Amino acid sequence: MEAEANSGSPEDSWAFIQRPGEGCRTVPLAGHVGFDSLPDQLVNKSVSQGFCFNILCVGETGLGKSTLMDTLFNTKFEGEPATHTQPGVQLRSNTYDLQESNVGLKLTIVSTVGFGDQINKEDSYKPIMEFIDAQFEAYLQEELKIRRVLHTYHDSRIHACLYFIAPTGHSLKSLDLVTMKKLDSKVNIIPIIAKSDAISKSELTKFKIKITSELVSNGVQIYQFPTDDESVAEINGTMNAHLPFAVIGSTEELKIGNKMMKARQYPWGTVQVENEAHCDFVKLREMLIRINMEDLREQTHSRHYELYRRCKLEEMGFKDTDPDSKPFSLQETYEAKRNEFLGELQKKEEEMRQMFVQRVKEKEAELKEAEKELHEKFDRLKKLHQDEKKKLEDKKKSLDDEVNAFKQRKTAAELLQSQGSQAGGSQTLKRDKEKKNFF
Numbered sequence: 001m002e003a004e005a006n007s008g009s010p011e012d013s014w015a016f017i018q019r020p021g022e023g024c025r026t027v028p029l030a031g032h033v034g035f036d037s038l039p040d041q042l043v044n045k046s047v048s049q050g051f052c053f054n055i056l057c058v059g060e061t062g063l064g065k066s067t068l069m070d071t072l073f074n075t076k077f078e079g080e081p082a083t084h085t086q087p088g089v090q091l092r093s094n095t096y097d098l099q100e101s102n103v104g105l106k107l108t109i110v111s112t113v114g115f116g117d118q119i120n121k122e123d124s125y126k127p128i129m130e131f132i133d134a135q136f137e138a139y140l141q142e143e144l145k146i147r148r149v150l151h152t153y154h155d156s157r158i159h160a161c162l163y164f165i166a167p168t169g170h171s172l173k174s175l176d177l178v179t180m181k182k183l184d185s186k187v188n189i190i191p192i193i194a195k196s197d198a199i200s201k202s203e204l205t206k207f208k209i210k211i212t213s214e215l216v217s218n219g220v221q222i223y224q225f226p227t228d229d230e231s232v233a234e235i236n237g238t239m240n241a242h243l244p245f246a247v248i249g250s251t252e253e254l255k256i257g258n259k260m261m262k263a264r265q266y267p268w269g270t271v272q273v274e275n276e277a278h279c280d281f282v283k284l285r286e287m288l289i290r291i292n293m294e295d296l297r298e299q300t301h302s303r304h305y306e307l308y309r310r311c312k313l314e315e316m317g318f319k320d321t322d323p324d325s326k327p328f329s330l331q332e333t334y335e336a337k338r339n340e341f342l343g344e345l346q347k348k349e350e351e352m353r354q355m356f357v358q359r360v361k362e363k364e365a366e367l368k369e370a371e372k373e374l375h376e377k378f379d380r381l382k383k384l385h386q387d388e389k390k391k392l393e394d395k396k397k398s399l400d401d402e403v404n405a406f407k408q409r410k411t412a413a414e415l416l417q418s419q420g421s422q423a424g425g426s427q428t429l430k431r432d433k434e435k436k437n438f439f
Contacts, residue, residue, distance in 0.1 A: 050104035052155050053293060054135075056187065057109065058128060058179065059164025060116035063194035068162075068249035069109055071262060071273060072285055073098065076251065077109065086114040089127045093156075108156060116175060125179040132158055132186045136308040143309075157305060159296045160223070160288060161187040164194040165211065165244060169203045172214050180220045186304055188223035188296050190288065191215070196246030196279055197264065197271045204246055211244055225287055226295050239287050245280035248273050 057065040070076055079094050090113045098105045110131070115124055135156045142153050163180060165172065180189055191211065196204055215222060222243065225236035250273050254263045262273040273281050288296075317337040 047103055049151070050106060052106040052108070053297065054108040054110065054156060054159050056112075056128070056132075056158045056161040057164065058112050058115060058161060058183075059194060060166060061114075063164040063166060064249045065111060065162075065164055065194075067251065068164075068194070068247060070251045071249040071281070072289065073107065086117070088118065089114050089124050091127060091131045095154075106154070110158065121175045124175060125182045128179070129182055129186065132183070133308065136186075136305055137312075139305065140309055140312060157300055158187045159293075159300045161189045162288075163189055163191045165191055167193055167195050167198040167204075167207070169199045169207050171210050177214065177218050177220065180215070180222070181218060184221040185307065188299055188304070189220075190223050190284075191244035192280075192284060193244055193246040195248065197248050197266075208244060208246070223296070223299070225292055232291055235291065236287070239283055242280060242283055245284045245287075247281045247284055248279040249281070 055069070057069065059065055066077070066079070075098070077094065077096060079092075091110055092113050093108060093110045095106060095108045098107050112128060115128075118124065135158060139153075139155065139157055142148060142150060161183060163176070165176060180191070183189060193204070193207065193211075199207065225232075225240050227233040227237045227240075248264060248271055250262050250264045250271075252262065252264065253260045254265060254270060255261075256263060256270065256272065261275075264271045264273070272278050276282050317340065318333050
């Protein structure tokens with residue numbers, strides 16, 4: 001629908017166009033208003049707040065992950081050297097404040113210490129997944145707070161995952177395929193061939209084709225540079241065809257011609273890091289930092305984090321529509337979830353009460369049985385004691401009888417002995433008298 005009204009002068013004219021189904025209209029302005037400065041305001045505010053970018057480096061030991069990070073950001077990141085004797089994979093996170101011109105960047109580099117070092121590599125991807133989910137969960141908890149401070153919150157969600165592939169020249173390892181498959185729905189994966197100067201140019205071309213074919217056949221979704229923006233559509237489309245990037249890292253500067261350049265010196269020659277004829281380092285830096293850094297941040301929030309958030313909220317009982325396809329009210333959802341929780345709580349309380357009663361009954365039965373056994377044991381001991389006591393009394397009585405009999409025999413013997421001694425004495429006196437009379 002289109003309508004126009006004129007009052008006689010161009011300044012008083014107005015017009016609007018209402019598009020079908022949109023409920024809005026376009027109105028021309030009679031003069032400068034000033035909201036065209038909004039992009040400048042947004043830029044100034046963003047610059048004053050600073051930016052953050054988080055990179056996850058995944059790859060086996062010795063593929064030059066730390067060196068490449070130093071080369072990408074043209075600095076030397078200080079960090080403790082990792083020992084590769086860990087029983088499992090450990091993720092180490094380091095955050096640095098970088099400043100370029102008037103733009104501040106809070107850069108976080110997460111390294112996977114010990115990845116691929118174990119004999120059994122079956123669960124090597126699990127600590128990485130748990131770490132990524134932990135960052136999503138921390139951001140979600142901050143969002144769900146009543147008093148949120150997201151404008152000052154340090155966003156630790158991983159924006160880009162640089163997956164380092166060993167330059168074997170043959171094919172991807174099963175560890176690489178499994179890990180990338182597990183991570184592709186949680187993070188933006190950019191595969192890169194590390195230390196690409198270890199294989200020839202023809203082998204490298206075949207290796208890239210082989211890697212791309214294996215990723216497609218296994219359904220691994222790697223990050224594609226966006227082509228919906230006309231300003232970068234051409235270069236991003238071209239760079240998508242160059243994936244995976246074959247890179248070389250070096251912090252050593254050598255004089256080549258009249259310039260000092262980052263390069264690696266070999267007995268057979270020199271490999272220049274920023275020479276596109278030697279490696280894809282410049283392509284990686286352009287795509288990762290100079291062109292698509294904001295898109296990586298946006299994809300992390302709008303795709304990967306939203307997927308995690310949706311799954312978590314659905315687990316908590318929140319939905320967009322009810323069974324009748326009507327919008328859900330947050331209050332109604334909360335009340336329904338609260339009632340469901342209270343019902344489950346009451347059910348659990350009843351189960352616990354019944355379980356408690358059952359256990360009390362079982363304990364009482366056990367105690368009664370134990371008491372019965374104690375009584376039976378007491379009765380047995382009591383009877384045994386009585387039997388022993390009776391035996392002892394009988395034995396005592398028998399001993400007493402023996403003692404009395406012995407005493408009687410002793411008395412009789414003493415009596416007989418005394419009578420015998422008296423008789424013998426009288427006879428002696430009689431003999432003495434007879435002797436006296438004889439003489």
